[in-house]
Amino acid sequence: MTVVKTSSLGFPRIGLNREWKKSLESYWKEKIDRETFLQEMDKQFLEAVKTQLDQQIDIVPVSDFTYYDHVLDTAVMFNLIPERFKHIQDPLDTYFAMARGTRNAVPCEMTKWFNTNYHYLVPEFEKSMEFRLTKNKPLEAYRKAKAFLGVETKPVILGLYTFVTLAKGYEKQEVASIYQQLIPLYIQLLQELELEGVRWVQIDEPALVTASREEIAAAKEIYQAIKDEVPTLNVLLQTYFDSVDEYEELISFPVEGIGLDFVHDQGKNLEQLKSLGFPKNKVLAAGILDGRNIWKTNLEERLDWITELVSEIRVSEIWIQPSNSLLHVPVAIHPDEQLAKDLLNGLAFAKEKCVELHLLKEGLLSGKAAIGEQINNVNRHLDILKHFGTATDQTFTEEQLTEKDFTRETAYEKRLTLQNESLGLPLLPTTTIGSFPQTAEVRSARQKWRKQEWSDGEYEAFIKAEMNKWIDIQEDIGLDVLVHGEFERTDMVEYFGEKLAGFAFTKFGWVQSYGSRCVRPPLIYGDVEFKEPMTVKETVYAQSLTSKKVKGMLTGPVTILNWSFARCDLSRKEIAFQIAYALKKEVEALEKAGIQIIQVDEPALREGLPLKERDWNDYLTWAAQAFRLSTSSVQDTTQIHTHMCYSHFEDIVDTIEELDADVITIEHSRSHGEFLEYLEHRPYLKGLGLGVYDIHSPRVPPASEMLTIICDALKVCPKDRFWVNPDCGLKTRQPEETIAALKNMVEAAKQARDSLAQTVS
Known part of the structure; x- marks a missing residue:
C-alpha cells in the first residue's frame, strides 16, 4: 500500500x-x-x-x-557579503543594505x-x-x-x-x-x-x-x-x-x-x-x-x-x-x-x-x-x-495577418536619418523610462475616485495638475524627451488590462515581485480586444504643455501576457497576438494625435524564455512578431522605443534586433558593466540607452558616477545613437531623490557631450 x-x-x-x-x-x-x-x-x-x-x-x-x-x-x-558592505556592523542593516544600497554603495544586482x-x-x-x-x-x-x-x-x-x-x-x-x-x-x-x-x-x-x-x-x-x-x-x-x-x-x-x-x-x-x-x-x-x-x-x-x-x-x-x-x-x-x-x-x-x-x-x-x-x-x-467572455465578430484571428503586418517599410538606418531631422534631438539625448513618483497624494486621489468620493472631473483635474507640475520639473531639469508621468496608472499592466476586453482584476490578489514591491496580475479569461484609445488623452495633454517631445507610453504584448494569469485554453502565442493587435490600434491612435515618439515596454520579454535553450527559438520568434505587430504600421518619422530590465540581454540580442525598435533602453547600473563586455565583441548598432543609475534604491548617485558609466558605454556604443536614462521607471521613488538623481544624470550627459565636442575640435 x-x-x-x-x-x-x-x-x-x-x-x-x-x-x-x-x-x-x-x-x-x-x-x-x-x-x-x-x-x-x-x-x-x-x-x-x-x-x-x-x-x-x-x-x-x-x-x-x-x-x-x-x-x-x-x-x-x-557570509557572502561584498566588501562594499563590510563596514556596516549590524547584521540586519547589512542585509537591507545589500538589497537596497546605501549612500555610497550600490545594491546587489x-x-x-x-x-x-x-x-x-x-x-x-x-x-x-x-x-x-x-x-x-x-x-x-x-x-x-x-x-x-x-x-x-x-x-x-x-x-x-x-x-x-x-x-x-x-x-x-x-x-x-x-x-x-x-x-x-x-x-x-x-x-x-x-x-x-x-x-x-x-x-x-x-x-x-x-x-x-x-x-x-x-x-x-x-x-x-x-x-x-x-x-x-x-x-x-x-x-x-x-x-x-x-x-x-x-x-x-x-x-x-x-x-x-x-x-x-x-x-x-x-x-x-x-x-x-x-x-x-x-x-x-x-x-x-x-x-x-x-x-x-x-x-x-x-x-x-x-x-x-x-x-x-x-x-x-x-x-x-x-x-x-x-x-x-x-x-x-x-x-x-x-x-x-x-x-x-x-x-x-x-x-x-x-x-x-x-x-x-x-x-x-x-x-x-x-x-x-x-x-x-x-x-x-x-x-x-x-463561456465567460465569448468572442465577438470583431475578435482578431491570426489568419488575418500578412507579412506586412510584422514589417516596417523602411530600414533602420534610413529611418534614423529621417527621425533625426524630424525630432531635432541633441547628441546623447536624455529621457526617463516613463513613470514618476506615485506619492501618497496620488494614491489618495485615485482611492477617492475609485470610491466615488471624487467625480471623474475632479480626478481628471488632479491628474492634469500632476502632469503640469512634472512637465515643468522635467523642463527645469533639462531633460530632452519628456513623459507625462503615468499618474493615472496603478500598474503598467493593470492599466491596459482594465481598458481592454478579456481582462479581469482582483482587488486583493497581490503577489510579491521583488522586496516589498507587490503587484496584482490581471486575469486573462477571454478574447482580448481594443475598445477605445487608452493613453491618447493624457499624452496629448502633456504634449500641449511643452515644445519638447513627449513619449507615448505603452506596455508591450509579451509583458502584458507574462505578467498576467493567462487562460489555459489558448496557446500563449495566440494570446500575445490578440494583445498585440489591440495595442497596434493604440499606437496608430497616438501617431494620428501627433505623438512622434512611442515607447512600447517589454521588460518581461526574456522572462518568458523557456529554461532549456533548445526551446528558445519558437518563443523568441513569436515574441518578436508580437512586438512588431504592435509597432510596424507607423510612419518612418515616428520613433519606436522599447524598454527591458533585469535580464541577461546577451542571450537575446538577436531577438532585440528583430524587434526592429528604433531605440531600446535597458537596465545596466547594477550589472557592473557586464553587458558592455559583451557589446565589445557583439556591437548593437541601433539606438541604445543603458541605465546610468539604479531606481530600486533611494541612493542618489553623483554625476561623476553616471558620467563614468556613460563614458564606458561610449567606448563600445555609437555616440550618435546613444541615449542617457535611468534603469527603469521612477514610480516607487520619492520626488526629492528623483529630482536630485535626474539633475545629476542631465549634468553627466552634458559633461559627456562637452567632452565629445572637445575631442572633435
Missing part, C-alpha cells in the same frame, strides 16, 4: 492584506522600531505556516519565509528567478571572502514553528548547486573550489538540523533541470559528501519549472526523496518516470497542481492521473504537492473580493490549492466517490468559465 501525504514547497510571504509589505516599509521609514518589526515578521511567518496546517497539509515548509529574498538569505547566511516575475538578489563571490555559517536560519524557523504551533515542519534550503549557478563573480574553472569551500558549511547547517531532530529537509535545486551530464555528476558528488557526514537526516531533492534531462542519474542521488514538476515538464518527467522507473526506497514528491497560475484544478483529471501513476510506478510513498512554491500566486481569495461570481468561483490561490491537495489525497486513498461532490462543483465552475 502506497503511503500518500500532501506537501507544500513554499507559501506566499506577504499576508492576506500585505501585512508583510507594510511592516517592512514601516521599518525602513522608522515608523516602527526593530523589536516591533521582528515581532510582526514572526507573527506573519507563523500565520503562513498555520494557514497551510489548517488546510490539512501534512508536510509544511519553513524558512521559505524571508525579510526580503530567500537567495539573499542564503548569501548572508554563508537584481534579476528574474528563472522564468518567473519574481526577482532575486544575485549573490556575489569575491576572492577576499571568508565563507562561514553566520546563523542557521532554517533551524531558527523550525524551532519557532515547533515552539509556537507545536508541529514538525520541513526546513527549506536553497541547494548549493543552484546557489552557485545563480551567483556571479567567479570563473568557470573556480566552481569546484567554491563547492569545496561551501560543502562543509552546508554539512554544518544540516548536522545542526539533524541534531535538533528534524525529520525532513527540502533542498531546492531548480537549476538541475538545465544541468548537463557533467554538472549533474558534480552535483551528485556534493550530495554524496553531505550524506557521508549527515547520514540520518532525510533529504528531499526538489526540482521545478521544467523536466530533468538527466533523470536517470538524478534518481540515483544519495537522497531520500526526489521532487519533480509534472505541470511545466511538457510531459517529459512523466515519460521518463514510466520508461526508467523510480527507486522504491525513495519518496516521489509529485508536483501535480500548477503553482504558477490561479485557475481551479480539474480535480477529476488530476485524480485519474495520479491514480494511474501510483498503480504503474508502485512507489512506497508519494507526496502530492504543487509544481513549485506557491510564492507566485496570491495568498487566498479575500472575503471582500469583488470579481464576478462566475469568474471568482473558477479561481484557486495558495490557500485554495492546499485544499485541492487535501481533496486529491482523499480521492486517492478513498476513491473518486469520496470527493464526488467537490469534483462536480469544480466541473461546473470550469464549464462556466469556458
Whole structure:
C-alpha cells in the first residue's frame, strides 16, 4: 500500500492584506522600531505556516519565509557579503543594505528567478571572502514553528548547486573550489538540523533541470559528501519549472526523496518516470497542481492521473504537492473580493490549492466517490468559465495577418536619418523610462475616485495638475524627451488590462515581485480586444504643455501576457497576438494625435524564455512578431522605443534586433558593466540607452558616477545613437531623490557631450 501525504514547497510571504509589505516599509521609514518589526515578521511567518496546517497539509515548509529574498538569505547566511558592505556592523542593516544600497554603495544586482516575475538578489563571490555559517536560519524557523504551533515542519534550503549557478563573480574553472569551500558549511547547517531532530529537509535545486551530464555528476558528488557526514537526516531533492534531462542519474542521488514538476515538464518527467522507473526506497514528491497560475484544478483529471501513476510506478510513498512554491500566486481569495461570481468561483490561490491537495489525497486513498461532490462543483465552475467572455465578430484571428503586418517599410538606418531631422534631438539625448513618483497624494486621489468620493472631473483635474507640475520639473531639469508621468496608472499592466476586453482584476490578489514591491496580475479569461484609445488623452495633454517631445507610453504584448494569469485554453502565442493587435490600434491612435515618439515596454520579454535553450527559438520568434505587430504600421518619422530590465540581454540580442525598435533602453547600473563586455565583441548598432543609475534604491548617485558609466558605454556604443536614462521607471521613488538623481544624470550627459565636442575640435 502506497503511503500518500500532501506537501507544500513554499507559501506566499506577504499576508492576506500585505501585512508583510507594510511592516517592512514601516521599518525602513522608522515608523516602527526593530523589536516591533521582528515581532510582526514572526507573527506573519507563523500565520503562513498555520494557514497551510489548517488546510490539512501534512508536510509544511519553513524558512521559505524571508525579510526580503530567500537567495539573499542564503548569501548572508554563508557570509557572502561584498566588501562594499563590510563596514556596516549590524547584521540586519547589512542585509537591507545589500538589497537596497546605501549612500555610497550600490545594491546587489537584481534579476528574474528563472522564468518567473519574481526577482532575486544575485549573490556575489569575491576572492577576499571568508565563507562561514553566520546563523542557521532554517533551524531558527523550525524551532519557532515547533515552539509556537507545536508541529514538525520541513526546513527549506536553497541547494548549493543552484546557489552557485545563480551567483556571479567567479570563473568557470573556480566552481569546484567554491563547492569545496561551501560543502562543509552546508554539512554544518544540516548536522545542526539533524541534531535538533528534524525529520525532513527540502533542498531546492531548480537549476538541475538545465544541468548537463557533467554538472549533474558534480552535483551528485556534493550530495554524496553531505550524506557521508549527515547520514540520518532525510533529504528531499526538489526540482521545478521544467523536466530533468538527466533523470536517470538524478534518481540515483544519495537522497531520500526526489521532487519533480509534472505541470511545466511538457510531459517529459512523466515519460521518463514510466520508461526508467523510480527507486522504491525513495519518496516521489509529485508536483501535480500548477503553482504558477490561479485557475481551479480539474480535480477529476488530476485524480485519474495520479491514480494511474501510483498503480504503474508502485512507489512506497508519494507526496502530492504543487509544481513549485506557491510564492507566485496570491495568498487566498479575500472575503471582500469583488470579481464576478462566475469568474471568482473558477479561481484557486495558495490557500485554495492546499485544499485541492487535501481533496486529491482523499480521492486517492478513498476513491473518486469520496470527493464526488467537490469534483462536480469544480466541473461546473470550469464549464462556466469556458463561456465567460465569448468572442465577438470583431475578435482578431491570426489568419488575418500578412507579412506586412510584422514589417516596417523602411530600414533602420534610413529611418534614423529621417527621425533625426524630424525630432531635432541633441547628441546623447536624455529621457526617463516613463513613470514618476506615485506619492501618497496620488494614491489618495485615485482611492477617492475609485470610491466615488471624487467625480471623474475632479480626478481628471488632479491628474492634469500632476502632469503640469512634472512637465515643468522635467523642463527645469533639462531633460530632452519628456513623459507625462503615468499618474493615472496603478500598474503598467493593470492599466491596459482594465481598458481592454478579456481582462479581469482582483482587488486583493497581490503577489510579491521583488522586496516589498507587490503587484496584482490581471486575469486573462477571454478574447482580448481594443475598445477605445487608452493613453491618447493624457499624452496629448502633456504634449500641449511643452515644445519638447513627449513619449507615448505603452506596455508591450509579451509583458502584458507574462505578467498576467493567462487562460489555459489558448496557446500563449495566440494570446500575445490578440494583445498585440489591440495595442497596434493604440499606437496608430497616438501617431494620428501627433505623438512622434512611442515607447512600447517589454521588460518581461526574456522572462518568458523557456529554461532549456533548445526551446528558445519558437518563443523568441513569436515574441518578436508580437512586438512588431504592435509597432510596424507607423510612419518612418515616428520613433519606436522599447524598454527591458533585469535580464541577461546577451542571450537575446538577436531577438532585440528583430524587434526592429528604433531605440531600446535597458537596465545596466547594477550589472557592473557586464553587458558592455559583451557589446565589445557583439556591437548593437541601433539606438541604445543603458541605465546610468539604479531606481530600486533611494541612493542618489553623483554625476561623476553616471558620467563614468556613460563614458564606458561610449567606448563600445555609437555616440550618435546613444541615449542617457535611468534603469527603469521612477514610480516607487520619492520626488526629492528623483529630482536630485535626474539633475545629476542631465549634468553627466552634458559633461559627456562637452567632452565629445572637445575631442572633435
